[in-house]
Amino acid sequence: MTERALTGLSSWSRRLVAVGVLAWCLITAFPLYWVVVTAFKTPPGVVGGPTYIPFVDFTPTLQPFIDLYQGIRGEFFRTFLNSTIVGLSAAAIATAIGAMAAYALVRFEFKVRFGAGLIFFLLALGFYLLFNNNFGVTRAQALLLAFPIALVVAIIANRLPLPGPILGNEDILFWFVSQRMFPPIVTAFALYLLYSEIGRLGFQLIDSYVGLTLCYVAFSLPIVVWLMRDFFEAIPIEVEEAAMVDNVPSWRIFLGIVVPMSMNGLLATFMITLAFVWNEFLFALFLTNSKWQTLPILVAGQNSQRGDEWWAISAAALVAIVPMMIMAGLLSRMMRSGLLLGAIK
């Protein structure tokens, strides 16, 4: 629909609507303007009360950024690098395996018996308690042992004619997406305990690249599967059918036809995932302490470390924000071409 909703309005109320939107625009823009401006202030420019316009109200300086780079307020450069490495790799892995799962859910038929799922959960719980209480193994070991046993038994049980409902692709998708509903604190805290127990077995996961990335991959997967499923469903199936007639194997159809056709969707999903990982706070707070600290943790710490040094706080916040600003520019360009709207619907 084009100019439909407002045509009934007089030009006077049309103007009123425009003013309202403009007001919201200003509210959105002001804090961003403020942080950019403050990052270039000298200490007197901050303490003497609010100042707004560079060169008129105060003399801009690059000192806050130089301080940042030199690591006066924490290992900024290293933390920036951590965030980039973890963000890029978690987003790439999550997009890759999430897209594969989404494709499978769109094009192949799955049947999971509800009974098998129940068996998996009960056996995992039961074996964990059994191992932990009777065989004197640690809690982490007990979990690691119980998990594969329960999984194997459940897979075998899935082939048996168990009573109870049979779950299809939609239910599997729902299971994926429902993982997003969990309060992350439930997992973050338990994961922290689990990681530290595994650490005692000699495999360092707390404050490590593997531990953090694994956790972020798992928590981005629901979104990736959800978004990518819509992209894949929009692809006309005829192309794939033609390839199947020629006996092209499925993995080559996926890599050679489907992936190139949904490149834009993959890219958008990758960027959304990257933004999610880049900004994530809670898991990083629990699972890192020094070496693999990410930007949000360092930025949050600026506050308590040295009080109201706003020029430095702003510079730090700006470093965390700017990559996402660039991303917003890219994404909004994709959105204008109508690409993302299809995904959101």
Place this chain on the structure above:
Amino acid sequence: MMRNDPIKHVFIWPAVLVVLAISIFPLIYSFTTSFLSYRLIPPIPPRVVWFGNYTTLLQEPRFWNAILTTTLIAFIAVGLQYMIGFGVALALNARVPGERLFRVALLLPMLLAPVAVALVARMIFNPTMGPLNQFLSMFGLANLPFLTNGHWALGCIIAVEIWQWTPFVILMMLAGLQTLPEDVYEAAELENASAWQQFWGITFPMMLPISAAVVFIRLIESYKIMDTVFVMTGGGPGVDTETLTLFAYQEGFKKFNLGYTSALSFLFLIAITIIGVTYLALLRPHLEKRR
């Protein structure tokens, strides 16, 4: 058309395994821990207390306070986000002047790190050096204790939430508005329906399913709020702005009271599930009627 090819297992298992490992492991672990009395500092060997942790928690005023605070933040913030977001989306959809410029800025706030946004908010709400109080004093208002008074602090957190997440509502509602069929409006035009009638008679009911989804997503996400509060007030003054996640963090990571924290996070999970199910149950009759 669905194919059946053994290779489908190769496609789906990596994702399933990762999600299973990272979600089921901790779930079982914290579920069993929630029935224990288990502390790391001072180290006491775990002891089974069954529902002891849960009953202690349910009698703890701080827990109810956290639930109330979180609920207030979530409902007020999401309500306002929805109203502002729907309004702006309607305006953008009708091509008000300057709409193109606005779309670029549209995505920004929701892509920014909540901790960074909270830091900026702290500066803006600062009583002496912040621009907001200076702006208000132009109208002769006294300096307001934005972050040091419990009620004001709660309001500020809600304001920041609205600032950051309204764009998400705008984005989704805009996508929904663009799918509405045009001929219904043409018919309404012929009947001389006013813009107001068109909105309540056509736009709002047709947007109900997507509205329900947007509000649901935002509500669930808002209940997890932590980073904004952590930076802006740290739960203070006192425990006036302490949310559930922050409370769990304080108990678990500061006091290392493992059994207690596990019980807390399970109650949190149950609360979220109840809210989600109630919400869906309340909305279902409306959604089905409209279809």
